[in-house]
Amino acid sequence: MPTTMTLNRILLVEDDPDIQAVAKLALEAVGGFTVNICSSGREALQMAPQFSPDLILLDVMMPGMDGPSTLKALRELATFPTVPVIFMTAKVQTHEVEGYKQLGAMDVISKPFDPMTLSSQINDIWLRHHAK
């Protein structure tokens, strides 16, 4: 039932360990989510099926497999044709947001994020998306 689904499990894909630490704090301690962290797109592809996240937070620019190609690969996995994805990237520009949405992202969060409000920002996006 996607329309009534509550947000609980978040898979964070981010290569920078420093940002991982802040995001973990922001999502677990502030937001109360269950969080699993991957450092690359490839790792995310392995981790995703067993963790079965409600939402994936995906850094756009990563070495190797970047955000968009990770999303594409995830969509090709039988178990994840529809899991919502939010991109995270520096200096989001309007035309880019549209591009990412066309790729199938729910929304884009700009970096640096505020650790104190990241969770509520995600909740807002989630609610807005599921209210439709």
Next chain:
Amino acid sequence: MPSSPPQDIRAQLEGLRRTYAAQLEMRVEQIEDAWNQLLHNNWDPAILQTLHRMVHTLAGSGATFGFHYLSNVARTLEVLLGGVLEAGTAPIALQRIQIHTLLASLKQAVTHSEQMLPPPDLVDHVPSLDSPIYDENNRLIYLADDDLELAKDLALQISYFGYEIEIFSDCQLLIAATQENRPAAIISDIVFPNSPSAGIEMVNSLKQLSEAVTPPILFISVRDDLTARLEAARAGVKAFFTKPVNVPQLIDKLDELTTTRAQEPYRILIVDDEAYLATYYSLILQQAHMLAAVVTDPADLMVALDEFNPDLILMDVYMPNCTGMELATVIRQQESYVGIPIVFLSTETNIHKQLIAMSLGGDDFLTKPIEPEHLIMAVASRSRRSRTLRSLMTRDSLTGLLNHTKTKDQLLYEVLRAERQGTQVVFAMIDLDHFKSVNDSYGHAAGDRVLKSLSRLLQQRLRKTDTIGRYGGEEFAVILPDTDGEAALKILDDIRIKFSQVRQQAEDATFSSTFSCGIAVYPEFKDVSYLKMAADKALYRAKHQGRNQLVLASPLSENRLD
């Protein structure tokens, strides 16, 4: 939702920040190492990619932990390296210098704490208008001619236009004087008793003597042969006048070469939400002697436009809240800014999107990262054209003075300002005497030269803050802010006397010309229309009383006339 108390989280965040800060120095060192490796490994693309990656990470994490300055520097460096990466070739020297500079800034950002390097507040970053860029105050002219009578007469004529002349009968004396005191220009004869090309020899020895640039040199000579002209040109002489010298032309040339009213620097308004980049551009433009103001928030744009009055707008395409294209449309919708060039700066390389931007009112599209020289050239050439166009709309084509409409606007502006500041403003109407008969007897070309000579004299004798307009055919208007009637009488009467002594040139005759002048002072006449009426009546009285004189309007006598 189970969550920890906020204080607890803040403490943890602070802990993370401290750990991060402690590693910063090492991270920047690693980036430097990677750069050095790159320098010594033939631009190995793999190393470049790693370097780009490291800088990208630093930019992202730096901002996350509140090191905004560091992050901005890293972000700029990232864009620059991205460009090199994309080009697939070794960076050009200029890019290397930029990268070095940014690396140095990164190190600085680490060693000084962030508090000591606050992101500069750039919104009002308008450099002082008083910065001396040109040596425009040098009015000294050296004149070398063995015919002393002719030299004295020429010196007198030139001196009416604000130049200070020293006469030398001999080239060697002039050379010696140049070593003492550098003139703004040198006027010299070619033929002297000791040699038929002594002038040219002097120029050559001046060039050898001086380690600095020699002042511009103008020749006046009876020689008109090709050999003389060729030798002069080869010696780098700027102008060649045959005797008898056409004085107005000589003064035009002097003005041009000594840039009397020095070209005001171009004014560029930079609109970019990335303060660091905006500052970077403004520094580049300032080095090229332009004035740059920075707006980082589009909301401040309209105010900045009015206050800074730019020749050109340099604008980022993508900004938060609105795009550069939208801003361009808004700017273009206002009549006073229809003509201002807007140049977009963007990482956009898609030609289709560039064209859309142009159709919305952009004039040019520059792709980031841009080389400083390219930026300077693109901005300077567009500013030059913009200024010429604007001047065509606001200035009289013959004299270059403000036209009637602009003069009236300026009078209103100055009166309002005087009202605010409780100061006085002088408005003077100047009308050439018997100008119609000048045109009739000597022709319109001579008449035009009279108009130009008065315009030039006014420009040279009045202050930069004064306004001079060509009000009508032979009528000029002068606005002197912060001046009382007595001071105005003094300076304008001096100009009147000087002008009457200028030898006007016709085809085969010389003559002199005079003007009459009516002066009125605000707040004795308490608004613009009274002021204009009073100056007009005073001018009428000056004409009536015999011309070639000034009349200061007094409120009492005006009443009596009414």
